[in-house]
Amino acid sequence: MSADPPPQCVNIRKAVTREALYEGRLGALELERFGEFLPEGEGVRMSARFGKDEEGRQVVDLAVEGAVILECQRCLQPLNLPVQSESRLGLVLTDEQAQSLPKDYEPWIAVEEADLW
Numbered sequence: 260m261s262a263d264p265p266p267q268c269v270n271i272r273k274a275v276t277r278e279a280l281y282e283g284r285l286g287a288l289e290l291e292r293f294g295e296f297l298p299e300g301e302g303v304r305m306s307a308r309f310g311k312d313e314e315g316r317q318v319v320d321l322a323v324e325g326a327v328i329l330e331c332q333r334c335l336q337p338l339n340l341p342v343q344s345e346s347r348l349g350l351v352l353t354d355e356q357a358q359s360l361p362k363d364y365e366p367w368i369a370v371e372e373a374d375l376w
Contacts, residue, residue: 263283263284264286264289264376265305265375265376267289267376268372269309269375270371270372275309275317277309280306280308280309281307282305284303284304284305285302285305296329298328298339305323307319307321312347317350318348320347321346322345323345324343328340347364348367349366350367350369351369353368354368
């Protein structure tokens with residue numbers, strides 16, 4: 260996986276057609292609202308794989324892995340907490356399409372181009 264961040268903006272239609280995979284590391288500079296919780300000099304690893312599911316719906320399989328620093332509620336000391344998340348996003352154009360997605364899909368209302376981070 261690349262140490263560089265993935266592209267911020269991608270063309271959705273092209274990414275789905277090519278079954279594109281974007282991988283990289285996002286640091287405090289890229290994650291402005293989240294950066295204060297990252298260990299110094301660290302970041303999160305992310306991957307986004309575009310494609311179609313078995314029924315032809317446009318999807319993105321998203322994975323994020325890293326660690327955050329929180330304050331322990333018991334001892335009030337910094338606590339390094341590993342985090343990992345995987346999601347399947349269904350690419351839709353309207354709220355009505357979002358309602359028809361399977362329950363385990365998160366809707367992503369996206370037009371021609373969209374931000375990955």
